[in-house]
Amino acid sequence: MTTWSQLKSNQPIAIKMLQNSIEKQRTAHAYLFHGPKGTGKVEASLLFAMSYFCENREGTSEPCGECHSCKRIQTGNHPDVHWIKPDGQSIKKEQIEHLQKEFTYTGLESTQKCYIIEDAEKMTVHSANRLLKFLEEPSRQTVAILLSENIDSMLATILSRCQRIQFQPLSQTEQQQYLIEQGIPDSTARICVAMNLNIYEAKEWKDDEWFAEARKIVLQLMEKVMNSNNEGYLFIHQAWFDHFKDRNQLETGLELLLLWFKDIILYHLDEKEQLVFYDQSDRIERYHQMMTIDQAKHAVYNILDTKRRVSMNVHQTLAMEHLVLQI
DSSP, X not given: OOOHXXXXXXXXXXXXXXXXXXXXXXXXXXXXXXXXXXXXXXXXXXXXXXXXXXXXXXXXXXXOSOSHHHHHHHTTOOTTEEEEOOXXXXXXXXXXXXXXXXXXXXXXXXXXXXXXXXXXXXXXXXXXXXXXXXXXXXXXXXXXXXXXSOGGGSOHHHXXXXXXXXXXXXXXXXXXXXXXXXXXXXXXXXXXXXXTOOHHHHHHHHTOHHHHHHHHHHHHHHHHHHHOHHHHHHHIIIIIHHHOOSHHHHHHHHHHHHHHHHHHHHHHTTOGGXXXXXXXXHHHHHHHHHSOHHHHHHHHHHHHHHHHHHHTTOOHHHHHHHHXXXX
């Protein structure tokens, strides 16, 4: 379990403010945690909820992590802690309406309630206005935590009703070291940092067989493509589409492929210590001898364009076929 002390090493000001509000029992009715992805916003919101409901916390902000409430919050099963994430590309009005309905009921295990909205900037106009009405009539025993990477996209009226807690950007080295301290292998930590994953996503990937196989398939595709476009074309039909079956999975595959070509560029620039796939440095050295830096940049641009097209619902098979032929 991540602790306040661990988070404080990377976000001293933000975490100190939150600890003070908990210890002095002066929690606001609504918080806005804002800052880049991977800076600890999700971890802090989970810890805040645990501290808020902890049955054994006395005179400290640190939750015990062992009581019934702490364990249920950690596993996402506490009936009075509600998480809202985008449904597709946005947070819809119906999601906020459902939340409001839930909060009309008496707390199942306590008189307190907490709701956490991830990617709050992705609320539609209707859902934001619905939430605004909710924030304007706060309950003394309700805490709202909004998480955002881009507060410029949020309604000023919502911003004005939240206590803002800014999470500062971390260097890649700091993020990587933090993940390693949490038990994530260095090779996985480098990929997670490059893909801006938080600690919980990183822990899921650490032992995820699908992710391990995804990494392997990307390696195999690179081998095929470096031999010839025709081999790459055949491989995506033989193996790629069997593994990357939906849009989210395909986007992950494209992101891993993007990191491979960026590593080739880094090798050309003699910045080997920054390689994401450092454990494949021998293979990357061979690739960089076969591909000029301009060719690697061209591949990066094509992958980025493919990601854009996939996000716009272009047929995934056509998008990947076009990419392989372009590379």
